[in-house]
Amino acid sequence: MKSVKKLPLTDKCYHWTHLGEVPWDLQKYWQQRYTIFPYYDDGIYMTEDAWYGVTPEPVAINLVYDLVGFINPDKRTVIDMFAGVGGNAISLAMATEEDGYTPRFDKVIAIELDASTLACAQNNANIYGVADKITWVLGDSFKFVELLTKSPNQLGEDLRVDIATTAIFASPPWGGPGYRTDEIFDLSTMEPYNLAALHETYKIMDHALYLPRTSDLRQIAKLVPDGVKIDVVQYCVEGASKAMVAYIPAATEKPASEMPDHSMS
Template sequence: MQPAPVLPLSDDCQHYRTKADVPWDLQKYFSQRYSIFSYYDDGIHLTDDAWFGVTPEPVAMQVAYDMSGSKPSKKVLIDLFAGAGGNTIAFGLSDRWDKIISIERDTSTLACAQHNANIYEVGDRITWVNADCFDYLDRLHNDPDSLHPELRVDVASAVVFASPPWGGPGYRTAEVFDLSLMEPYNLQKLHQACREMDHALYLPRTSDLRQIARLAPGDDKVEVVQYCMKGASKALVAYIPGKAD
């Protein structure tokens, strides 16, 4: 597995200028574009799918600030689901990490993330990977030689951030969202893949806290932070210690 080269923007990567150009189901997000990316007008590009999942900039900045408080021995941050770059850019701006590895499976979305990171002048601080993040983690643990040296990191010095797609029955409507039903990756799958490293999971605000609490290794604690904008929670992040520590 290799780092991604600089990818060209494809026809799926769009910079919408007016509401009239925007598909109807994205218009709500387009009207919030400056809270999503304050540099939107500088030419931010997204795929239509990426609009639904991008972390708004103030939330991404606060998460990056909170992740900066990781133990000093942690030098590498692995962002498993780069999307259009919302979180990755904030991690780059924090200037906390010796290395940031940012993974995205969809080539057009990754091209947007690279482009957007350059707008924020942090593109050269990121090692991009166009691959399945579970494949990457599996190789990191079981077959590190199959990774390019730039992607081969010491697990003890790495932390993971994961903002997976949110879907599954009840995630918009349930008062308490059952994370075992989250699609396409449920809580158990995400936790299993990351368990050796300290990992921060960006999850729906209604997520079942009892399910998260069960992931604490031994007598250690799990911290859960609700991230709000204008008095309303946008998401929670569960900060889960790794087993290797």
């Protein structure tokens, strides 16, 4: 698996400028385009599917702030496992140290399965001036983690990062029965990757999971040892929660009594 340079936009990448161009089922999302990407008019491109799952910029910015509070300063690499059109990867690449200048992360890796979506992400990151600061991967992020942990030599040199100094951000698809309708969303039914599959893959590293706002907190609590306190944050835009993020520390052999307090406040 190797990183990719600039991919061309395809006929599945759109920059709609008039309501009449927008498929009816996406019109309510397009109406929110300036909340999602305030620089939309500068040439943001989206695939049709991306409108449903993109992280709005105000959420992405606050989330990076919280992620940085959650991880230790020695975590210098962050991997966005589901890059989409770049909503989170852009904010991760723009994050700075307190001086407001030095980049917080030495490396941001953004992985996306779909070529058209990744092309949009690269285009969008370019608008924010960070396309060259992101290492882009077109492929399956589960495969990436498998190679990183078991056979790193099969990864390009720029992808062989040190697990001990790497944190993970994951905003998976939220498919499956019930996410929109259930009062409490059963994360074991999330498709195509449920909570257990995500956690099993990421547990060797500190990871932030971007999940539906109604996700079952009891299922998240079961991921951490008894007595360990973690943060789960609701992110709201204009008074409505858009998502919750669970900040989960890497699994350790130590008993909970010797574990650091991972809460951010």
